Amino acid sequence: MDLTYSLTHIILPFLGLAFLVLIVILILNRLLFNLRQPKINLVKAKIDDFLTTLVFSAYEANELKSKINDFKKEIPFKKKWCKKIVLNKIIFLKRNLKGDIIKTSHLIYEQFDLFNYSISLLKSKKKYLNCLGMYHLKALEYRKGKDYVTPFLNHKNRILNSSAYLTVISLEPENLGLLYNYQKPIFLAGEINIMNIIHQKKPPIPGNLKDWIHSTNPSIVRLGIKLMAFYNYTNENQSIITHLKSDDEKIRLAVITAIRQLFIFDTEKQLIELFDTESKNNQLEILKTLAVIGSKDTEEFIYNLLKKPIDSDIKLKAVKSLSKMNSNFIENFIGNHEISKMIQHVKIPSI
Amino acid sequence: MILKNFIEYYEIFVAVFSSAYILFYMLLAVLSYYAIKKHLNAKYFIHDDVLLKSNYIPGVSVIAPAFNEGANVVYNVKSLLSLNYPKYEVVLVNDGSTDDTLEKLIKEFELVKIDFFYQEKIPTKTVRGHYKSTNPVYSKLLVVDKENGKSKADASNAGINSSKHPLFLCTDVDCILKNDTIIKLAKPFIESKKRVIATGAGIRISNSCEVKEGFLVKIRFPKGWYPRFQELEYVRAFLFGRMAWSQLNSLLLVSGGLGMFDKEIAVKAGGYWHKSLGEDMELITRMRKYMYDNKLDFSVKYIPESLCWTEVPGNREILIRQRVRWARGLIQTLNLHKDMFFNPKYGRTGFLIFPYFFAFEFLVPILEAIGFITLIISFFYLNINYESFLYLTIAVYLFYLNLTIISILLDEILYKHYSSVKEILILIMTAIIEPIFYHPINVYASLKGYYHFFRQKEQAWGNMQRQGFNTQNDN
Numbered sequence: 001m002d003l004t005y006s007l008t009h010i011i012l013p014f015l016g017l018a019f020l021v022l023i024v025i026l027i028l029n030r031l032l033f034n035l036r037q038p039k040i041n042l043v044k045a046k047i048d049d050f051l052t053t054l055v056f057s058a059y060e061a062n063e064l065k066s067k068i069n070d071f072k073k074e075i076p077f078k079k080k081w082c083k084k085i086v087l088n089k090i091i092f093l094k095r096n097l098k099g100d101i102i103k104t105s106h107l108i109y110e111q112f113d114l115f116n117y118s119i120s121l122l123k124s125k126k127k128y129l130n131c132l133g134m135y136h137l138k139a140l141e142y143r144k145g146k147d148y149v150t151p152f153l154n155h156k157n158r159i160l161n162s163s164a165y166l167t168v169i170s171l172e173p174e175n176l177g178l179l180y181n182y183q184k185p186i187f188l189a190g191e192i193n194i195m196n197i198i199h200q201k202k203p204p205i206p207g208n209l210k211d212w213i214h215s216t217n218p219s220i221v222r223l224g225i226k227l228m229a230f231y232n233y234t235n236e237n238q239s240i241i242t243h244l245k246s247d248d249e250k251i252r253l254a255v256i257t258a259i260r261q262l263f264i265f266d267t268e269k270q271l272i273e274l275f276d277t278e279s280k281n282n283q284l285e286i287l288k289t290l291a292v293i294g295s296k297d298t299e300e301f302i303y304n305l306l307k308k309p310i311d312s313d314i315k316l317k318a319v320k321s322l323s324k325m326n327s328n329f330i331e332n333f334i335g336n337h338e339i340s341k342m343i344q345h346v347k348i349p350s351i
Numbered sequence: 352m353i354l355k356n357f358i359e360y361y362e363i364f365v366a367v368f369s370s371a372y373i374l375f376y377m378l379l380a381v382l383s384y385y386a387i388k389k390h391l392n393a394k395y396f397i398h399d400d401v402l403l404k405s406n407y408i409p410g411v412s413v414i415a416p417a418f419n420e421g422a423n424v425v426y427n428v429k430s431l432l433s434l435n436y437p438k439y440e441v442v443l444v445n446d447g448s449t450d451d452t453l454e455k456l457i458k459e460f461e462l463v464k465i466d467f468f469y470q471e472k473i474p475t476k477t478v479r480g481h482y483k484s485t486n487p488v489y490s491k492l493l494v495v496d497k498e499n500g501k502s503k504a505d506a507s508n509a510g511i512n513s514s515k516h517p518l519f520l521c522t523d524v525d526c527i528l529k530n531d532t533i534i535k536l537a538k539p540f541i542e543s544k545k546r547v548i549a550t551g552a553g554i555r556i557s558n559s560c561e562v563k564e565g566f567l568v569k570i571r572f573p574k575g576w577y578p579r580f581q582e583l584e585y586v587r588a589f590l591f592g593r594m595a596w597s598q599l600n601s602l603l604l605v606s607g608g609l610g611m612f613d614k615e616i617a618v619k620a621g622g623y624w625h626k627s628l629g630e631d632m633e634l635i636t637r638m639r640k641y642m643y644d645n646k647l648d649f650s651v652k653y654i655p656e657s658l659c660w661t662e663v664p665g666n667r668e669i670l671i672r673q674r675v676r677w678a679r680g681l682i683q684t685l686n687l688h689k690d691m692f693f694n695p696k697y698g699r700t701g702f703l704i705f706p707y708f709f710a711f712e713f714l715v716p717i718l719e720a721i722g723f724i725t726l727i728i729s730f731f732y733l734n735i736n737y738e739s740f741l742y743l744t745i746a747v748y749l750f751y752l753n754l755t756i757i758s759i760l761l762d763e764i765l766y767k768h769y770s771s772v773k774e775i776l777i778l779i780m781t782a783i784i785e786p787i788f789y790h791p792i793n794v795y796a797s798l799k800g801y802y803h804f805f806r807q808k809e810q811a812w813g814n815m816q817r818q819g820f821n822t823q824n825d826n
Contacts (some may be wrong), residue, residue: 004738004739007743009741012749015750016749017750022757027772029760030771030772159393187541187542189396195405293461341468344466348467351483
């Protein structure tokens with residue numbers, strides 16, 4: 001087959017046809033969008049009005065049910081896009097309205113039969129739909145959905161697995177202790193999610209918290225230390241301190257921060273001894289902690305540190321810590337041009 | 352005879368080269384689709400709202416260099432101060448402006464000079480002072496006043512040195528950022544398993560957009576032909592190319608107009624190189640090199656969303672000036688880091704990205720020029736098969752066109768930035784004529800850039816002449 005034949009009989013017709021098909025799809029897609037959008041906007045406005053009225057009205061359950069059933073006939077509720085709009089609006093109202101909105105939002109969620117929709121997502125083979133289903137339950141704090149999430153606690157996929165743990169904890173914060181069994185690493189996003197749940201729902205201290213810091217999973221150890229600091233749990237201070245010798249830099253960082261938050265004063269000497277062998281990040285954190293728990297020993301330590309040729313970030317943090325501890329003591333450096341400038345810098349309140 | 356042999360060998364070379372080019376682009380298309388899908392599917396793992404309420408997210412410094420921006424600087428800073436992120440600062444660097452940029456900032460934001468301890472981790476021109484507002488409303492603003500360094504790189508470096516957060520976002524002061532830009536760009540740093548060293552996102556054209564006091568009021572389709580051609584280029588490059596490169600963890604270019612970086616790595620890599628004409632690409636290259644040299648696992652991520660609107664050259668003269676600079680920046684970076692080529696130490700940067708940039712970015716304009724000359728010679732001296740040539744040309748043209756239309760389609764399905772069928776038809780028309788009217792200008796500019804590089808012509812920053820935005824009336 002020569003080149004001209006291939007070009008004229010295969011390649012060019014294929015490329016030409018592809019071009020035409022793409023153009024048709026592109027234009028049709030826009031025309032359909034333009035055609036559907038006003039209708040969608042209208043339905044959206046109706047849903048907004050209806051749900052807002054519903055939330056602020058004191059209907060009995062039966063009355064609410066009949067109102068919803070009537071409304072479902074007014075909108076193309078069987079369409080997925082319509083269900084999505086209703087669901088997102090319920091989530092929006094639940095998130096943004098203060099007061100006891102949970103019960104009403106759950107009633108509306110059930111009456112619209114959206115729980116079954118969320119279950120269908122959880123049963124889907126597509127992982128992102130599973131995550132979406134979990135998101136619905138989490139956002140609405142819909143505890144009844146927990147059983148549909150628990151099978152994912154043992155899922156091999158990291159994202160699904162971690163999402164399931166977060167959903168279960170979010171739905172039943174009192175089950176926070178469940179996290180102790182989590183085997184995989186927890187990254188910053190997961191930690192933020194967990195801490196957010198704890199801050200918002202303030203669950204009771206997990207019964208097994210003392211075991212967390214002995215877990216074989218470094219992420220759980222780290223999280224355990226953070227939780228102890230959050231709950232002001234001082235029973236395990238000695239166990240926390242032993243982790244200053246951990247090989248994991250992030251665990252040591254969590255310990256240094258916890259020492260500050262739990263005011264474990266008797267670790268001053270250990271922190272000073274640890275300083276030279278630590279990473280820059282941890283050194284900065286040590287200085288911050290020493291500013292809170294330090295005594296004359298710390299002042300002496302920082303005084304000597306500032307005389308050494310060290311990294312300027314460390315120096316600045318040292319000056320900040322020292323001036324926080326003893327603003328008179330820092331005046332000893334008044335003749336040192338660099339440190340004098342640092343002193344001026346740390347005095348600026350907005351920096 | 353020699354000429355005939357040359358043409359024959361050249362034909363074979365071009366056939367192999369073009370096939371590789373086409374295959375590569377097809378692969379990029381598949382990867383891009385996969386990466387976009389992955390990005391969209393991941394959004395429910397951690398909701399933006401959770402991050403926005405958290406005390407545990409990393410802080411971000413938004414660095415915006417300004418040179419003689421007195422006309423709009425106040426609006427632009429207000430726009431930057433209104434971004435939605437709980438822990439950020441705006442570091443505006445006045446790069447020795449000769450107009451009233453600094454005076455306007457001092458007056459509007461009630462600034463006073465402070466005793467800032469400036470740590471010159473990256474060498475810059477002399478910093479004259481730092482200013483903070485006495486009004487708590489503007490507590491997030493830090494203004495750095497420095498001597499002009501004749502480059503955005505030098506001003507950005509002064510901003511990095513003055514910033515306090517572990518991540519920094521570099522932008523141009525006249526760029527209009529979407530309200531959720533910081534959270535979108537910071538999210539990969541929070542979510543990723545590997546250490547993310549930089550993130551970027553899509554940039555769109557603001558030339559015809561309606562802007563009021565630094566805020567984008569209405570997105571409008573570009574009116575002039577040159578902005579329209581660039582609109583096509585941006586959609587294709589950002590949504591198509593960069594997403595695919597991001598999927599391969601091989602992104603080498605995060606735009607100067609919008610990019611977020613890990614400060615520690617950027618500083619250790621030496622910051623922006625003030626002599627570079629493609630400082631954004633050069634910084635990423637150096638950051639990658641640093642990570643490889645220190646055997647640290649890393650990734651550079653790209654987000655398939657348009658988060659920034661910027662003004663692009665509105666006429667041929669400014670466009671050529673910009674593209675000459677870009678071409679020079681490309682060859683400068685490739686030359687500066689030539690030790691990375693096929694060096695096992697640099698992994699896919701050495702074996703994939705650099706060879707790609709050399710072959711399909713640097714060489715293409717040269718080959719196109721040689722091809723054109725060869726065609727003219729053949730016309731006079733050789734008996735070439737015009738029929739095959741014509742069909743081949745049409746095939747290449749249609750392939751190129753299909754790629755562009757796929758990009759527009761992807762953009763339409765995902766974001767629907769255009770408001771009507773008319774705008775889409777104009778865009779299709781623009782795509783049809785782009786290879787004939789616009790592409791040759793780019794080839795010319797690239798060759799001129801290479802020529803300037805080899806002649807070591809003194810480099811200078813071309814001032815981008817801005818037309819300004821359509822402003823909405825108050826009434």
